[in-house]
Amino acid sequence: MSGNQQTLSTTLRQEQQLSARQLQSLELLNLPLLELEERLMQAMAANPLLEAESADDLPEPEPPAPAEAEDEANFDAEAAEADEWRDDLPLPSDNCARDDDAERREYLLNSLTDAPTLQEQLLQELALSDAPANLRRVGAEIIGGIDDSGYLRSTVPDIAMSTGEPVEVVEKALELVQGFDPPGVGCRDLPECLKLQLRRKNALTPVLEEILDHHLEEIARNHLPQLARTLRISLDELYGCLGELRKLSPFPGSALAPEHSEFVAPEVEIVKSGDGYAVHSCKGAAPRLFLAERYLKMLETPDLSGEDRAYLREKLQQARDLMRALELRQSTIVRIAEVIARTQRDFLAEGVEALHPLTMRQVGEELELHETTISRAVANKYVRTPQGIFPLKFFFSAGFTSEDGAELSNRAVMEKIRELIQKEPPAKPLSDEQLAQMLKAGGIAVARRTVAKYREALGIPSSNLRRQHI
Structure with a gap:
């Protein structure tokens, strides 16, 4: 007989799998603003129940009351309207303002000409x-x-x-x-x-x-x-x-080389509010989505065919899932910005030199979110602050503790090195060892090799190359 034998066995294994809704939320959370807008435009093109409004001050329409509570005359008119539209599902949005904006945008894009290479x-x-x-x-x-x-x-x-x-x-x-x-x-x-x-x-x-x-x-x-x-x-x-x-x-x-300019649009803003700072979403940061009222009314008509009703209900669920994912994305970004506003008050008031160390793990623990979720949320996102517009990732870095107990981030130490070099005598530039000693005298113990690494990251040459001969 052959030594090879086939056997059957069963094992139990527990796995955690993300639902489609969770995967969609994570995907939207990771998208930068411009890619998010493109994704939403694709979703609106595929889902007739989704519409967008560019004005932030327009309220989101409420779902209509059940048909039983409506006036009988209005019901007859809406039923007739539903019969008229039923054969043409899905229908494009009749948002004239948005169509005009799209037409103007297309005209501008077609009018652009590339400079000769x-x-x-x-x-x-x-x-x-x-x-x-x-x-x-x-x-x-x-x-x-x-x-x-x-x-x-x-x-x-x-x-x-x-x-x-x-x-x-x-x-x-x-x-x-x-x-x-x-x-x-x-x-x-x-x-x-x-x-x-x-x-x-x-x-x-x-x-x-x-x-x-x-x-x-x-x-x-x-x-x-x-x-x-x-x-x-x-x-x-x-x-x-x-x-x-x-x-x-x-x-x-x-x-004449082609330029690769990056368009930056902040999604949240940190502003002075009394003795502290407040965080709010930037107006127009992303299109506001709402449900098309016309199709919500059609779902209430009793003579809508089963196939059309099933189609609209499927699209309605997809639209609601997308809107929930967008709300979760924005609330997560705002919550992270709120932690930054509380942690980096000195930076908001004084600038980069007062930047404190902050890690994604710390923010995740405070918000009860995983560190990878924080990483997705801050990737390619920007915030407007009193000190200017910065990537959200800018505020995350390790740091040092000075002799007086103050915490400084790596970027704050780099700025101090830059300032010391800017004030050095041109004929006798400071060596990395001298810079380390001056930082230590200021209460920041930094090794010479760390000073050299930060100096190179700033694009500053060594003392030999900085010396000006007189």
Whole structure:
């Protein structure tokens, strides 16, 4: 007999599964405002019982009274209206104001025009040039190898191979493209980029050319006195040369690169109220949903077909579930903002330096919510405060306890480091160890390595690179 045997067994296992309503609530809680608006528009398109009103001050309509309590004449009129509409279910909303807004929005979107890209502008300049046909053909190939920053990422031999033209022709075509706007376009490295711009301004001196060809590394390391001696010029003359270089753009194509601006809309606002702060939802933060009264009345008509009644009841339940999920989402965000308003009173009054440490676990315990729920609720959400608009996540960070017992967040410590560096003498910048000692003298014990990490997070170079030679 074979050693393999098949057996049947049963086991009991307990699992917790989320209902469809809970999953919908979590999904809406995680959505940022713009995606939420898109999701609601999709829901309204699929559910005739859902309507939205842009004005916040309009009350939500109440469901109508049962048909038995209505006047008999009105009942007959509504029954006739139901017969008229029954065959056309589902019906679009007759909200004229919303249709007008949608039409105006579509017109504005269709009226938008994109600015030409860097490659498109270069091709236009190439078409307007009086260069020979073969140079224009090679120039188009060169432009295809230029990235959005303005640098040529293809090599001359590769372009010569792909076009079948000699290297000398490719060099002439590259010189042609490098004469287009913006100045510096078509460069292959940083020195060539800066030299092209200086030549366009007739400002490329032998000293500047020597610096760009051989001494950029010394400048990056801030070895300016040694470089001045190498170039046999004074330190003031060297600073004058560096001033000319700072007027140039290391990425000539950036002026025409597509911008990726992020639209930020706060969902809640913290405002001063007496001796404390109050939290409320921002007006127009999200569309208000309500039930279409027409279909609620149709559900009360006795001669509505069973199929239509079942369809409307299904859509009515879906609409109510969505509206409950929206209310839960907004109330959760407001409750979190209320905890922030109580915890960060000093920040609201004084600014980032007074920011206190706060973790999502602490907020979750106070609101009796799980930490992951807090994380979903604050993701990509914004709040308007007396100090400006901030992401909700901004207020969550670990921190330090000073010698006097005051708690400071990491961001508050970073701001103190920034202030100390801004006040340092330019000729003798503070080292990370000196910064740590000054913070300790102020009652904040921070290790030197932590100071270095915070300084780098602020984008501030080390003391050697900050030193100004006099």
